[in-house]
Amino acid sequence: xxxxxxxxxxxxxxxxxxxxxxxxxxxxxxxxxxxxxxxxxxxxxxxxxxxxxxxxxxxxxxxxxxxxxxxxxxxxxxxxxxxxxxxxxxxxxxxxxxxxxxxxxxxxxxxxx
Amino acid sequence: xxxxxxxxxxxxxxxxxxxxxxxxxxxxxxxxxxxxxxxxxxxxxxxxxxxxxxxxxxxxxxxxxxxxxxxxxxxxxxxxxxxxxxxxxxxxxxxxxxxxxxxxxxxxxxxxxxxx
Numbered sequence: 001x002x003x004x005x006x007x008x009x010x011x012x013x014x015x016x017x018x019x020x021x022x023x024x025x026x027x028x029x030x031x032x033x034x035x036x037x038x039x040x041x042x043x044x045x046x047x048x049x050x051x052x053x054x055x056x057x058x059x060x061x062x063x064x065x066x067x068x069x070x071x072x073x074x075x076x077x078x079x080x081x082x083x084x085x086x087x088x089x090x091x092x093x094x095x096x097x098x099x100x101x102x103x104x105x106x107x108x109x110x111x112x113x
Numbered sequence: 114x115x116x117x118x119x120x121x122x123x124x125x126x127x128x129x130x131x132x133x134x135x136x137x138x139x140x141x142x143x144x145x146x147x148x149x150x151x152x153x154x155x156x157x158x159x160x161x162x163x164x165x166x167x168x169x170x171x172x173x174x175x176x177x178x179x180x181x182x183x184x185x186x187x188x189x190x191x192x193x194x195x196x197x198x199x200x201x202x203x204x205x206x207x208x209x210x211x212x213x214x215x216x217x218x219x220x221x222x223x224x225x226x227x228x229x
Binding site: 103 | 117148153155156158161169206216217219220221
């Protein structure tokens, strides 16, 4: 079945430290992968995507993500966390040009000062 | 037109009533999606359109739910005979047709439904 998993419900990081939010996807063809962020009482905001090409993609607000085909992962990273990065993060996947976008269950990122 | 617009933002209704939500996508986007999100959970796919054609509807969606996109522009989502379990945030998103580089979906702020 086509799916995406976020194994951590919550990630806690001190401000200034690097952060990683994990995402894995089920194997099926060549996926399009996305990260979205959601602040309280707001819609989802697009952060970055992997379509093809370089495995390391850069996105908004200093975030980047690394596509790893052998591990079927697409982890979100940032070298130095800010308190304002605290939010809910969703990984998403589309498996073909005709298919819907499937979301993970989300990871709450908490950055302490 | 700077983004996806959803109306109303909030809706409180009594159990058993019908409700209808509207979504206006980004103007050049031909693909439109509906999702449902409960507190702290990921968006759950409901249905999506390519222009006016409804291409897929979630098997989890009961017959009380129906969506339309009659002219390939705005879309409506109707819930008939609402139940308390329908209380959630209903999200609409739009995108260009995938296949190119611009395949990401852009979301509206959602309609929060409360069934009392």
